[in-house]
Amino acid sequence: MPRSSKKRRPNNEPAEPESSSSNSSSDNEDDADEPMDNNPQENVQIDLEARSPIDSDRDAILYFLEQSFGSTIKKSILDLNQFTTQLITQQTCGSVFYQPLDSTMDETDDEDDEPPVLGVCSILRCDQQFNKQLQAWLLDKCSDNEQARKILQSSKCVLFINERYMNIPADISLPAIRTLREEITYSIDYWIVHAKLRLHKSDSNTICYVNGEEEIFQQHSTVSVDYYPPQDSSGEWTHRRKIMFVSSDKLDQICSDIEQKLKQ
Template sequence: MSNKKNKEIEISDSESDDELDNAESDRDSDLDSDGNYIGDKELQADFEGRNPEDCDFHGIKQLLRQLFLKSNVDLGALAEIIISQNYVGSVVKQCLDDGQEDDDEDDDGSDGVFGITTVINITKRKDENCIQQIRTLLTTLAEENANDKTKALVNKILSDDSQHVGLIINERILNIPAAISVPLFASLQSEVEKAVKKNMPYAFRYLIWICKTYNTGDESSEILFANQEEKPLLDEALASFDVDVTEQADLSQWDYEGGALTPCRKILIFDGSKFNNLVRLLKEEVENV
């Protein structure tokens, strides 16, 4: 399948392309326990959304590890599902100069995945092992962290196979700006609409969105979203609950304005018919930053 068009976005900072290449080789040493970049180098590069391909397997799996941490989920199998449904969803890759791809024929590009945006039908695929694990994880996390009303909703939507549930995955390396989410979600929106017209199982009654958030320890402070564009979505959720993932993260806290950040996950549940509105809200959030 050909790569998607019209989703290129420029990340403008001070580093040259040569410096970017050098930074890539050192990237692992500049990652925190979530796999996010915490180095102090500024990068300049062009990125684009593309269809997931087999060569993206390891990059996708690493990004999924950022989201799920040490949860009991077969991330390799989940990455394979994402690649298998490459007509829906995108990976973020660095744009190559003309001729560069031909010069690097031996490079499969597996280390060059900077983001993944997609949706997976966890009802239709409920018999696949990694999806069973995700469904069990969601049920367990709700039981341990949600109020009674939200627990009942989670149990309801995961036990009724007539109501399809989509899991939104929106993950990227931390230093990739939120602006890139706009073309990625616009593309996902179009792809889902096309799939529904072809009677494919992407007409969702509910959507579940796992957001990476950070807690400052101050109850009066606002929630800090790792992906800034997700912030306005909270008010649209049918239900939500928070999960402290400190014990799963090797480094549980970041310095923040003299304080510290504790990593969390916020689970949001939406009416599936609100997806287009969610895309509009995240676009507005990016434009207003």
Template sequence: MASSAKKRAVDVATNPEDSGDSSDDDSQGDDGLSVDDSEASDEELNEEVIVDFEAHAIAHTDFNGIKKLLQQLFRKAHVNISDLTDIIIQQNHIGSVVRQAEVPEDSDGEDNPDEVFGFISMLNLTERKGVQCVEEVKDLIMDQCEKVGSGAVTEQLEQILNDSGKSVGLLLSERFINVPPQIALPLHRQLQEEMAEAQRTNKPSGKCHYCLMISKTCKEPTKTIPARGGAAPTDDLHFVNAEEEFFYEHATLKFSYSVQDEADTCLSGRWSYDDVPMKPFRTVMVIPADSMPAIMEKLKEYLTV
């Protein structure tokens, strides 16, 4: 599919200085800048800039951008991110990448028109059973569920992942932390249309009975995720991708596990320098496919630009 057929433009307020993972360099502060640089550029960084983003079909040139975004999700987990990125690119009939619509003519040359600010895709884990990186994702989820979930939750998850009659799709929706959630609405709309078309034409990942998500979440340091069997209340969890709370509300299976030891850092709320660092978690959710229309209505209600 031609890229032009998949363009979705969204005007958002963003800060060009923040277009990276907040934890790329442990020698820097939580804001991704050294202390001296932060103090010297406070006034500049507080400036709000309107940026147009467009969604394009995924291409081979997006490999490094997609891989970088997957790394901020999986961190140090034993998952072959390169192979997972290859599958996402090969399956380019489903999914989109987000790029800046136009690079200003007076740019200093540092802006890359092909830079990936975000992406969305759906991988059918059931169809790709036996593929090493897919099995690594499933093993990661099962291992963490066994550590923090009850026996009933673990058994239910295992049944869902191993039921060849009801396929499970891994929904991957990642973006830089400074890209607002409004961009998610056109991306999810496009994804649903592409999945419907894939199902009609018998292409991979067209039909999924369940949607599996791994969300980046945070909690205040004074609060903890229930030890076993309990999903954290939504009020206690802060979703880095804010719209994923709507998926959480419809999930029939959910649990959270800490990634504190993986040197992950995230901030809740608006991106600023006085935010309180929070303990990072990953929240796994299984959502029945028939809940997607209700979720899309929520996204439309809260994210319409």
């Protein structure tokens, strides 16, 4: 998944890609042979490219942040518009993903035909110096976990932004994470992963990581904290969030484990 130098502007309105799909089943945590893409959705098989975020990606990035934190969160608690600006202005760090236009298309076609952004992989620094609001929110969510609070207050932490449409497979995650690590120019003690989980109402043992690769982050995490978002139920599933603290020295092994999982 090479970084693209293409300068054409993607659509501001995110849209799901049209492509052939294959079935995906929900994941049981005890089954090590389950596929990486373990959410109860259909996965589309498409070729994606990556590039640095630009200002015209603002609506799409905001959409993915709302997907992570919830669209109803108050601006006074978490200003997702501000986070969107931070992700764009970082310039040298982070990627958005898109499906490149067919090479047979006329390059002079109307910009309405531009490919939509289908995902984002980046980081936000979360400490008193760089993002007090984000650190305060994390401290509140981790208020009952002394170890998590100590990490937030005494370590260099970043929030890993890892969002995409639910039917985009986990194959994009490994090159995205590796590219992101190469782009980071400052020291980090912990990556904080804000994972989305689904629990089946009729079977408490059926726990699905919406982004399957994040289960591997959990396996290597130092500590994790669960909470339920305001709207935590739909259909047969109950929604949950898991905040994981993953030491940076675990990233090599995590990438290796993701690679092995994707081969299964």
